Amino acid sequence: MTESRSPRVRLAGRHAVLVELADAEHTGAFHAELLRRRAAGTLPPVVEIVPGARTVLLDGVTHPEELARRIADWDVPSRATDTRGVVRIAVRYDGPDLARVAALWNVPVEEVAARHSSYTYRVAFCGFAPGFGYLTGLPEELYVPRRDTPRTRVPAGAVALAGPYSAVYPRATPGGWQLIGTMPDPTPLWDLTREEPALLTPGTRVRFVAEGGAP
Structure with a gap:
């Protein structure tokens, strides 16, 4: 029930x-x-x-x-049903914090992509920057802390983790999340020429697809 x-x-x-x-x-x-x-x-x-x-x-x-x-x-x-489709985001799992996340998860580095891309996420809310969606869906045992020292520049399209959330940086900004990959797809997360500028809006379901094959 x-x-x-x-x-x-x-x-x-x-x-x-x-x-x-x-x-x-x-x-x-x-x-x-x-x-x-x-x-x-x-x-x-x-x-x-x-x-x-x-x-x-x-x-x-x-x-x-x-x-x-x-x-x-x-x-x-407490669980919502959503009939909308799923937004699929291709990811190249090559982030500079990949080894750190693998150690925190106690898995080989090559296992991070399989783990991260095996869940369906949901945009809980948006903030920080236009088009930045906070995605829930990771199990609690895979939560990771923010970096002790934030980076002065995180590139647009970076796929990141912090606490219970996953996210994709829509533009280059400072940031303290753990970077595990990049988004090779040129589709912008924020585009004022679209009817809905944000690709990821609250309630949207998201799947990450490891580049080279579906999870």
């Missing part, structure tokens, strides 16, 4: 409602439910729905008190 938990809801300003959830999985499910109800026309008008690690902010709400009361009664399963 799928576990369900009611959210904690509070007002966040004159026209915003903040929903606090138990964990990233429940947050993802709640965000998916909000989108489903908005598409069905059963959610009162909301300008923006912004998921975080354990919160969802609803901004631009005409009657926030009423919406907060309604949401507080929801009982959303």
Whole structure:
């Protein structure tokens, strides 16, 4: 049986409602439910729905008190069903921290690609830089710490790990995540010429494909 938990809801300003959830999985499910109800026309008008690690902010709400009361009664399963397709991202597992991650996982270096590409991930939320999605899906035993000293420049397309998250850097920036690979596919993660600039949006499912063959 799928576990369900009611959210904690509070007002966040004159026209915003903040929903606090138990964990990233429940947050993802709640965000998916909000989108489903908005598409069905059963959610009162909301300008923006912004998921975080354990919160969802609803901004631009005409009657926030009423919406907060309604949401507080929801009982959303902690696992969401998503009928959208999966975004597949090719990866060349050649990152400078590959050996470090292999040691932390206690596996041979060549095993990191097989492990990392064997899971289906979900974008929990976006932040840090435009197009940067925080992907959940790794089992807890594969969580790794951030680097003690961040790099001053991480190249665009770098595939990285930190804590419970995987990510792909959409552009060159400083960063402290463990770099395990690069994305050879030229498809940009952030492109203002597209209708939806971000390739990875909250709720999107992602599979990493080791270059040279599917996982």
